[in-house]
Amino acid sequence: MRHDPERDAAAYLAGELSTLRRIRFERHMLDCRACWSEANTAREGRILAESLREAAPASTRERIRAVADVPAESPVRQRARWPYVLAAATAVLVVLAAVVIPQVIERRQPAPLVAAAALLKSNALTLSREPVPAMKTIGAYGWRGTTQRDLAGIPATIYDYVAPEGRRLLVIASSQEFPRARNARDLDPAPSWLARVDEVSLLCADKHGLSWLAAATDDAAALRAGRALGLT
Known part of the structure; x- marks a missing residue:
């Protein structure tokens, strides 16, 4: 079966699948390394972003929320802009790392x-x-x-x-x-x-x-x- 692991994993993690399609996709991931890898990588990225967000200053968190606060779109348009979302998420992680890592280093001084x-x-x-x-x-x-x-x-x-x-x-x-x-x-x-x-x-x-x-x-x-x- 031909499919798009990146698109399917994005729809699964975004909660766009119906209950039946979600169950089928979860079963499919057990045998499809590409879909499993896409879903797992995206999930780990979300966890990392949350951990960095908690340590970031309030002003930085508000700026990131403002960037991420986009109007609701149809599933088709959301999938179409998924590559741009990934690029934006990467940029946010870079900004968070630049803000948070020096603070973490500072807190761990002798x-x-x-x-x-x-x-x-x-x-x-x-x-x-x-x-x-x-x-x-x-x-x-x-x-x-x-x-x-x-x-x-x-x-x-x-x-x-x-x-x-x-x-x-x-x-x-x-x-x-x-x-x-x-x-x-x-x-x-x-x-x-x-x-x-x-x-x-x-x-x-x-x-x-x-x-x-x-x-x-x-x-x-x-x-x-x-x-x-x-x-x-």
Whole structure:
């Protein structure tokens, strides 16, 4: 029997078949590898799209719904435009992947780095005047105090700096090595790196037997701190 697996699978998954035709097609798929493959691939694509949709921001989901919200058409016209629907679905998946995957990577950053980023944003450190850092000023930033913290299992000494307009910079030192961020890019000298973690720029380098982090609101400030401290 000659048939179109793509068309038949699309009609089956869209619920266009009558009860009798649906039963017959399900029996037919047991012996037809092409129809089974078409139906299974389309079903897996729908599941993947749903999983990505749940993780996507609300604004992205609304844009995709607007694109997908087309008027009802006859089964014949729906089958005629099936290739275009597949192309549109592929484009939607590409957009979702571009939006969602970076967010997933961001959520899975090592806990000590997430903790360091949170300290910069909290602005609620209890500071003391000891120990004094080797550099009391880094560019426009002036040292205002030091604290000792455990960053998700890594003991650290944290030097807090502030600029006249209120921007903050943290310089963090530990005898234990900080884990590498998943989205890090290498700096010179290796194995120094720079990454964005939870909207905070982190520069990491090892020097004098210690592991160092510079946490700033932007990459430029983190890089300036790294150069001033001789880390890069």
